[in-house]
Amino acid sequence: MASVVETVQKEVEPLIESHQFDLVDIEFVKEGKSWYLRVYIDKPGGITIEDCAEVSDQISEKLDSLEPDPFPQAYFLEVSSPGAERPIKTSNDWQRAVGQYIHISLYAPIDGHKVFEGTLDEYSKKTIQLTYMEKTRKISKQFELKQIGFARFAIKF
Template identity: 60%
Template sequence: MSNVVETVKQVVKPILDEHSFYLFDVEFVKEKGGWYLRVYIDKPGGVTIDDCVVVSDELSEKLDALDPDPIPQAYFLEVSSPGAERPLRNEEELKQAIGEYINVSLYKNLNGSKSFEGTLTAVDDDQLIMENDKWGKNPTLKVPRDLVAKARLAIKF
């Protein structure tokens, strides 16, 4: 099904470029007896429901016009934001998150914990640097990159 994902990426790119959105991810998966084509979009400041509707309508029209049909089986098209607590999957996304509040899960304990939340202040090849005023006398934490299992944006409470 990777050919479906690649085709959808090619078809959706001009639509996203026209509206100044960017593609976060595309999934084509079978769940609960049905196929789902999920397209995750984003833009600085986040996307709205209206943004998702615009992309969904335009993408649906373009996919329906393709011959031969790249997705011959019935499917549900879902266009959405990757979410307020989206994963930070690669170097580029980590660097874009500098200044954002994030959650980092670790493979093993660091300072007695395997999970930290704070503002990401810097990223380099060796470490993530985070700050959180709740950490007392040492509000800055240097997290070695090789300990990071997952990183995601987080909502600060």
């Protein structure tokens, strides 16, 4: 049996793509006594409140029409932008991140460091090339994707 997130993704992804938006992530989580279904969408140039409202209405209609109901309990639907420091998870995310400033956390340290922030120069299915500053030196280093525990866009200060 498919999970709630898998069911929702299958149903709403074509709807989101029909707007030329990207489905970034879906969460179905309990916070306190309430359940939340969060759908994160994005597009080049960023998502607007109006985009979220329009997609939210359409997702709500779509999910309300499903038989049998995939939700074991009542929930709140939230459709939003993933934010400026959104996670990088999919191949499409990595491709869009080329040339951008990103943050990566590794499973195990390399050269004594587990966290790196820099510009993503290249992406392939197995590796990335990141240019970062170490004190006053600019370093370009290749990382295997399997070494990376978490990646996100970052804001450079």
